[in-house]
Amino acid sequence: MPVLQKNQTIILEIDGYTAEGAGVGHFEGMAVFVPGTLMGETVQCHIIKCAKRYAVGKLRNILASSPRRTTPPCPDFGRCGGCALQHMNPTEQLAFKQQRIxxxxxxxxxxxxxxxxxxxxANPVRYRNKAAFPVGREATSTQIGLYAARSHRIIPVEDCLLQSPTTKKILSIIRRYMEGFHISAYHEPTHSGLIRHVVIRHNELGQFLVCLVSVKPLPHADKLAAMLQAEPGYCGLVENINPDKTNVIFGAVEHLLDGQSTLPITLCGLKFEVSVRSFFQVxxxxxxxxxxxxxxxxxxxxxxxxxxxxxxxxxxxxxxxxxxxxxxxxxxxxxxxxxxxxxxxxxxxxxxxxxxxxxxxxxxxxxxxxxxxxxxxxxxxxxxxxxxxxxxxxxxxxxxxxxxxxxxxxxxxxxxxxxxxxxxxxxxxxxxxxxxxxxxxxxxxxxx
Structure with missing residues (x-):
C-alpha cells in the first residue's frame, strides 16, 4: 500500500525547497512538496497528487510559522502565477536562491x-521595465491581467507591484478604449475576437511605449493614441498583428501607429535604443x-x-x-x-x-x-x-x-x-x- 494517498491530510515539517520555491517535507521517507510553505515550519496539508517517489500537498494550516514569513504585498498573490515567493521575506528569498545555485x-x-x-x-518591487498582459474574455466580460500558474486562465489585475505605477493607468486607458469603441477581446478556445496582448515597455526616465497585439488591424487607433498622449511619458503606440493559433505573443507584421517605435535606455553608462520586442534586461x-x-x-x-x-x-x-x-x-x-x-x-x-x-x-x-x-x-x-x-x-x-x-x-x-x-x-x-x-x-x- 502506498505511503500516502490522494485526499489524505497530514502534518509535515518543512526542511527544504524545490527549485521552484515550494516547501519540501518528508512523510515516512516520501518527499512531499507544499507550495507556500517555508523551511522550518510545521504545517497541515491536504495531499492532492501522489506519484511513485513524491507527493504534492496543498497548505491547509500553519501550525508553527517561520520568523522569515511575511505578508505578501500583492492582493493577487496566490491567484496570479507571476510571483511565487512573496510569502518569504527578502532574507529568505536570497538564502533560497543561494542554496538553489x-x-x-x-x-x-x-x-x-x-x-x-x-x-x-533594497526595495524588491516596481523593478520591471517590460510586461506583457494577456487579454481575453470570460462570458461577456473582458479580462486584462496575468495568467494563473501553469494555465492560460487570465487573472484580472488592476496593477502589478513588479511594474511601474504608470502601468495601472495604461491598462485603465486600454480598458476604456475597448469598452468605448466595442473592441473585442481575443477568445483563445474559439480563436475569435481582436486584442490578444498589451505589452508595455518603460525606461528609467518614466517614458513608455505601448504595443497592442491583435488578430487584425485595430479600429479607431487614432482615438487610442489620443487617449495615451494625455499620459505623461508616452512615447509611442505600436500594433503587432498575430492571426495565428499559437501561444507565441508576437506575429511577424508590425506597424507604428503613433510617436516613436523605440525608447532610449541607459545601462552601465551606455546608450541603447530598445523597441517593445527587443530582448533587453527587465x-x-x-x-x-x-x-x-x-x-x-x-x-x-x-x-x-x-x-x-x-x-x-x-x-x-x-x-x-x-x-x-x-x-x-x-x-x-x-x-x-x-x-x-x-x-x-x-x-x-x-x-x-x-x-x-x-x-x-x-x-x-x-x-x-x-x-x-x-x-x-x-x-x-x-x-x-x-x-x-x-x-x-x-x-x-x-x-x-x-x-x-x-x-x-x-x-x-x-x-x-x-x-x-x-x-x-x-x-x-x-x-x-x-x-x-x-x-x-x-x-x-x-x-x-
Missing part, C-alpha cells in the same frame, strides 16, 4: 563550488550589477580579443568593448544584430563587430579560421549552451570563460563539461534579477 552545481554538475551570497535589491539596476560582475571576472587589460557568443542587442559586448582590444558578438536573430550594430555606432565603439549566425556554427568556424579569443563570454538562453559551443571553447584553449545564466541547472550541466576538460570554477555569483520569483541570474567564472 549550490544544489544545482552539486546535484546536476557534480561540482563543489563557492556560491557567493546573492546580490539582492531590471536595469540589477542588470548593471550583473554586468559589472561579469566584467570584473573577465580581468580585461585592453589587449584582449573577446567573443560574446550569445550577444543579443550587444549590451554586454559594448560594455566589454570599452576595456578590450576588440569584441566579436554572435547572435542568430537578425533584428538583434542590426540593433547591436546601431548601438555600437551611437556609443562610438568601433572595436565591436557582430555576426548574424548561430553560436554553435559561428564559434567553431571562427576557431578553425585561426581566431584565438582571450575571453569567451557566454549568456545563452535558458536551455544553456549547445554542445558544439562548449567543444569549440575547449578546443580553442580560451583561458577565461565568463558564463552568465538565467538557469543554474543548465549552467551546472555545462560547467561539468568544462570542468572535465580542465577548467576550474573560481566562484559563482548570483544576482536577484527577478525578485519575488524563484528565478536567479548567475555569473560563473572559469579559468584554465
Amino acid at each position: 549550490a544544489d544545482a552545481f552539486s546535484r546536476i554538475g557534480g561540482l563543489s563550488i563557492v556560491s557567493l551570497p546573492v546580490l539582492g535589491m 531590471n536595469l539596476s540589477q542588470a548593471e550589477r550583473l554586468y559589472q560582475c561579469a566584467l570584473s571576472r573577465a580581468m580585461l587589460t585592453g589587449q584582449e580579443t573577446v567573443v560574446d557568443a550569445y550577444c543579443g542587442v550587444g549590451s554586454m559586448s559594448l560594455l566589454f568593448a570599452q576595456q578590450a582590444r576588440r569584441v566579436i558578438g554572435i547572435e542568430c536573430v537578425a533584428p538583434a544584430v542590426a540593433n547591436a550594430k546601431h548601438n555600437a555606432s551611437i556609443n562610438g565603439l568601433e572595436n565591436a563587430s557582430f555576426i548574424c549566425d548561430y553560436a554553435e556554427k559561428a564559434l567553431p568556424r571562427l576557431c578553425r579560421e585561426g581566431l584565438a579569443p582571450d575571453v569567451l563570454l557566454l549568456d545563452p538562453p535558458r536551455k544553456g549552451c549547445d554542445r558544439a559551443v562548449l567543444d569549440a571553447a575547449i578546443q580553442s584553449g580560451v583561458p577565461r570563460i565568463v558564463y552568465v545564466s538565467c538557469d543554474p541547472a543548465t549552467q551546472a550541466r555545462d560547467a561539468a563539461i568544462l570542468a572535465e576538460a580542465g577548467y576550474r570554477i573560481s566562484d559563482v555569483q548570483g544576482v536577484d534579477m527577478f525578485c519575488q520569483t524563484p528565478h536567479v541570474e548567475t555569473v560563473c567564472h572559469f579559468m584554465r
